[in-house]
Amino acid sequence: MAAAGIVVIFDFDKTIIDCDSDNWVVDELGATELFNQLLPTMPWNSLMDRMMKELHSQGIRIEDIATVLKRSPIHPRIIEAIKSAHALGCDLKIVSDANTFFIETILEHHGLKECFSEINTNSGFVDEQGRLRIFPHHDFTKSSHGCQHSSCPPNMCKGIVIERIQASLSMEDQKKTIIYLGDGLGDFCPTLKLGDGDYVMPRKGFPVWDLICNNRKLVNAEICEWSDGEEFENVLFHLISRIISIDRNNTSPKMGQLYSVDCKLETMPLPVATGHEDFPQALPVLH
Numbered sequence: 001m002a003a004a005g006i007v008v009i010f011d012f013d014k015t016i017i018d019c020d021s022d023n024w025v026v027d028e029l030g031a032t033e034l035f036n037q038l039l040p041t042m043p044w045n046s047l048m049d050r051m052m053k054e055l056h057s058q059g060i061r062i063e064d065i066a067t068v069l070k071r072s073p074i075h076p077r078i079i080e081a082i083k084s085a086h087a088l089g090c091d092l093k094i095v096s097d098a099n100t101f102f103i104e105t106i107l108e109h110h111g112l113k114e115c116f117s118e119i120n121t122n123s124g125f126v127d128e129q130g131r132l133r134i135f136p137h138h139d140f141t142k143s144s145h146g147c148q149h150s151s152c153p154p155n156m157c158k159g160i161v162i163e164r165i166q167a168s169l170s171m172e173d174q175k176k177t178i179i180y181l182g183d184g185l186g187d188f189c190p191t192l193k194l195g196d197g198d199y200v201m202p203r204k205g206f207p208v209w210d211l212i213c214n215n216r217k218l219v220n221a222e223i224c225e226w227s228d229g230e231e232f233e234n235v236l237f238h239l240i241s242r243i244i245s246i247d248r249n250n251t252s253p254k255m256g257q258l259y260s261v262d263c264k265l266e267t268m269p270l271p272v273a274t275g276h277e278d279f280p281q282a283l284p285v286l287h
Contacts, residue, residue, distance in 0.1 A: 002088050002244055003089040003090045003244055004174065005174050005177060006090045006240060007093065007176050007179070009092075009093045009095055009162070009178060009180045009181070010095070010096075011095065011184065011186075011187050012094055012098050013098050013183075014184065014203065014206065015183050015203060016078060016094075017073060017106060018072075018073040018074060019073055021069065021072060021099075022098065022102070024068070025068050028068040028071075029064070029065070034054060035047070035051055043154070044155070045122055045134055045135065045136040045155050049134040049135065052065075053131060056129070056132070062126050062130055065105075066105050074110065075232070077232065077233040078229045079111075080233065081232060083112065085115075085236065085237075091117055092116045092117065093116060093117055093119070094119045094120065094121065095121070095162065096121040097121065097122065097137075097153060097155070097156050097186055099121055099134050100122070100124045101126070102124060103121055120137070121137060122135060122137045122156065123135040136154075136155030137155055138154075138155055138157070140154035146160070147159055147189060149188070149192075151188045151189060151211065157186075158186050158190040159189030159192060161190070162178075162194075165178075166193065177197060177199070178221075179198070179236065180198070180201065180221070181201040181202075181203075182203070182208050183209075184207050185208065187202070188211040188212070191212065191219055192219065194220055194221035195220050195221065196221070198220070199224055200212070200219065200223055200224070201225065201232075201235055202223065202225055203225070203227065204225040204227045205227065
């Protein structure tokens with residue numbers, strides 16, 4: 001397919017959907033006060049697991065949580081962009097600090113789950129009592145994930161996940177180009193793992209954008225910002241068109257400049273980190 005050499009990796013909260021899914025569920029189910037009381041006392045994943053226990057004890061069913069998730073805000077142009085990128089042949093993946101239940105429920109509701117080849121996130125599943133359980137992607141109570149970057153939470157270093165994806169892609173015959181989209185602090189470390197020829201799409205005005213602006217010389221990938229769903233779609237397809245054009249050895253602006261986008265390139269070689277072979281693998285998406 002036309003875009004078979006392109007891998008698009010998405011954050012989820014405030015990137016695909018226009019909110020934080022954890023906060024959305026807590027707020028919509030009326031548990032904000034308790035959440036805020038407990039927040040200073042425990043790690044985020046443990047807190048979300050505790051909140052699901054409290055909601056379950058109040059008679060909130062898993063179906064109620066799913067109903068709330070299905071009405072989380074998402075721009076219609078983002079839905080169409082994901083479907084179109086998949087139809088073109090791009091390999092789409094998610095790397096998120098949300099959880100599997102929240103992400104899969106929302107993707108299924110919008111007909112998007114089959115578009116993604118893998119989901120890397122915190123574990124979220126319904127136990128035998130019908131309660132939603134949430135556990136960290138990496139069990140930081142037993143060991144550190146090994147990344148020392150201050151923007152990475154202890155339960156998940158997205159940079160390590162990107163390194164694993166890159167290692168897998170390097171074994172394929174066709175050279176792959178990565179496009180990475182994100183908004184939060186945790187999206188900065190994976191940005192640093194991208195190479196010359198890759199692209200990063202930070203959400204303008206969000207924490208990862210600020211970090212990139214203050215550390216442009218550390219970023220090898222070309223930087224193409226976006227602000228809303230319309231720009232999300234326009235910038236993404238500008239890049240897909242450009243990459244397809246390059247792959248076909250056709251540098252004509254007819255393919256490479258379908259959209260007017262200001263992309264900024266800053267380069268500085270970075271060492272490649274190693275030794276993360278024992279970290280959790282991606283969740284394959286069952287279609």
